[in-house]
Amino acid sequence: MKKQIILFLSVYVMLNIGNITFPQCTPDTINCIDTDNPGQICPEGLPDGYVGLPYSQTVTILPPSTATISDVIFTLVKIRIDSVSNLPPGISYEANATEMYPDTAYCVLISGIPTEPGEFKINIQVVPYISIMDSIVESPVVANDTSVKIIIHESSGIQNMHHDGFQLTGNTPNPFTASTTIGFFANESSPVRLNIYNYAGMLVYSEILESKSGKNYFRFTGETLPPGYYIYSVTHRQNVYTGKLVKPG
DSSP: OOHHHHHHHHHGGGOOTTSOOOOSOOOOTTTOOOSSSSOEEESSSOOOEETTSOEEEEEEEEOOSEEEETTEEEEEEEEEEEEEEOOOTTEEEEESOSSBOTTOOEEEEEEEOOOSOEEEEOEEEEEEEEEETTEEEEOOOEEOOSOOEEEEEOOTTGGGOOOTTOEEEEEESSSOSSEEEEEEEESSOOEEEEEEEETTSOEEEEEEEEOOSEEEEEEEEOTTSOSEEEEEEEEETTEEEEEEEEEOO
16 A cells, blocks of 8 residues: 555544544644645644543544555545554544545544553554445455554653743632633743643643743633533643643532
């Protein structure tokens, strides 16, 4: 198969084929563009995770339309996952489709709370369906030969990381009833992401702020959330800063 086809198949690891459900994710058809028709995934790499901290990532997949098998180009009708193994403990994967077809955008939601550190190289086997003389033929299982991996780090000390002139100043008020602000200092203009999770690890809110040099604030309105404990993460470049929110009953 073409390199780009293998890349697509690798990212399709985000399916939980043992218990497929349909998550509330939306494909990014604005920023994820297949310019040369080889198929495209966005983002192309999975971010690192941390033990005990919520992990959530939405991946957009634009399937390719052709596959090369034994140096012969075939029309690719669809792709079905045969098996997926060696997933990080505590992480689950849900796609908005059980099979993927060309000319359609799909999304996959990756979420959970990792329980063990390590580098997890995902083992994937897929079944391509190709068109031969107006017939759809199920091809033999193809094993993934690329390095699709998720790195899970120990969480110790994450809250105190301060790199590249960035510093989280915390949230106030806490506990909160209707709204709270989460502040940080930055020494440059750059995108900063806020994610808020419930204690089951489900993402309940996400926002990206283009920071300015100096003090910045996320202003989070959580009046529609039920009472309970929440975890927030602020991501700047490759660094993750976390804290807790409390909404009393």
